[in-house]
Amino acid sequence: xxxxxxxxxLPTRGTTGHNRLRRSDRWLVHSPRVRxxxxxxxxxxxxxxxxxxxxxxxxxxxxRLRVVRADIRVVGLExxxxxxxxxxxxxxxxxxxxxxxxxxxxxxxxxxxLRQYPVEAVPEAWAAMQQRLAPGGLIVDGTCDELGRxxxxxxxxxxxxxxxxxxxxxxxVERPSDVAExxxxxxxxxxxxxxxxxxxxxxxxxxxxxxxGHGVFGPRVRWRAMLDLLRDQGFPVxxxxxxxxxxxxxxxxxxxxxx
Ligand SMILES: C[S@@+](CC[C@H](N)C(=O)[O-])C[C@H]1O[C@@H](n2cnc3c(N)ncnc32)[C@H](O)[C@@H]1O
Numbered sequence: 001x002x003x004x005x006x007x008x009x010l011p012t013r014g015t016t017g018h019n020r021l022r023r024s025d026r027w028l029v030h031s032p033r034v035r036x037x038x039x040x041x042x043x044x045x046x047x048x049x050x051x052x053x054x055x056x057x058x059x060x061x062x063x064r065l066r067v068v069r070a071d072i073r074v075v076g077l078e079x080x081x082x083x084x085x086x087x088x089x090x091x092x093x094x095x096x097x098x099x100x101x102x103x104x105x106x107x108x109x110x111x112x113x114l115r116q117y118p119v120e121a122v123p124e125a126w127a128a129m130q131q132r133l134a135p136g137g138l139i140v141d142g143t144c145d146e147l148g149r150x151x152x153x154x155x156x157x158x159x160x161x162x163x164x165x166x167x168x169x170x171x172x173v174e175r176p177s178d179v180a181e182x183x184x185x186x187x188x189x190x191x192x193x194x195x196x197x198x199x200x201x202x203x204x205x206x207x208x209x210x211x212x213g214h215g216v217f218g219p220r221v222r223w224r225a226m227l228d229l230l231r232d233q234g235f236p237v238x239x240x241x242x243x244x245x246x247x248x249x250x251x252x253x254x255x256x257x258x259x
Contacts, residue, residue: 106133
C-alpha cells in the first residue's frame with residue numbers, strides 16, 4: 001500500500017498485549033452507532049492506528065468486527081517503521097500517522113496512542129483524523145492499563161466528540177473512579193471538583209456504595225444497579241446490554257465535556 005505522505009506524529013513506547021483491548025472491541029461490536037457505520041459503509045475500511053510492538057490487537061479487532069460484517073478490511077498503521085509487518089489473515093499493515101496514510105476509513109481505533117502526547121496535541125491529532133473519515137465515519141480514542149482491565153475511550157465523528165465510555169472488570173475495582181487513572185488525555189487533567197467528569201465519577205462512586213447490598217449477587221449485578229441509580233438521579237447513562245460481562249458506563253460527550 002503506497003503512502004507518499006510523511007506520517008504525522010511521533011513514535012512512542014510500543015507496549016501492547018493479547019486481548020488488551022477486548023473490552024473496547026466488545027463495545028464496538030455492540031454499539032448501535034458503530035454497527036450502523038460499519039454496515040452502511042460503501043467501503044468498510046477500519047484502521048487500527050498505533051498498534052504497537054506486535055500487531056495482536058489489530059488481528060483481534062479484525063476477527064471481532066468480521067462478525068458484524070464479513071467483508072470488513074482492516075489496516076494497521078504504525079508510525080514506527082520497524083513495527084510494520086507483512087499482512088496476516090487478510091489484515092494489512094503499513095507506515096502511517098494521524099494523516100491515516102491517505103486512506104478514508106469508516107472507523108479508526110487509536111488506543112494508548114494520544115496518551116503519550118502532550119494534551120495540546122490532541123485537537124490537531126483529532127482534526128487530522130476527522131478530515132480523513134469516510135461519510136458516517138467514527139474514531140475511538142482510548143486509554144487502558146497494561147492488562148486492559150481499566151479502560152476509557154471517547155467516540156468521535158467528523159463533527160466532534162460523541163460519547164465517553166469507561167469499562168472495567170467489575171471484579172477488580174473497588175469503586176468506579178478507580179478507572180480515572182486511565183482517562184483519555186483530553187479529560188485526565190479535568191478530573192477535579194467543578195468539572196463534569198469529576199461530578200460523574202463522584203456520583204458513580206456514591207451510587208456504587210449505595211447499592212453495595214447487590215454485591216451478594218456479584219459485582220456485575222451491583223454495576224447494573226449503580227447504572228439504574230445514576231439514571232434515576234438524572235445522569236444520561238446509556239442503558240446496559242442485557243448480558244453484559246464488563247462494567248460499562250457510557251454517557252453522551254456533553255455530560256463530561258470540560259467547562
Ligand atoms: C502504547 S502503544 C499502543 C499499542 C496498542 N494500540 C495497544 O493499545 O495495546 C502506542 C503505539 O502508537 C504508535 N504511535 C504513536 N503515535 C502514532 C501516530 N501518530 N500514528 C501511528 N502510530 C503512532 C507508537 O509508535 C506505539 O507503537
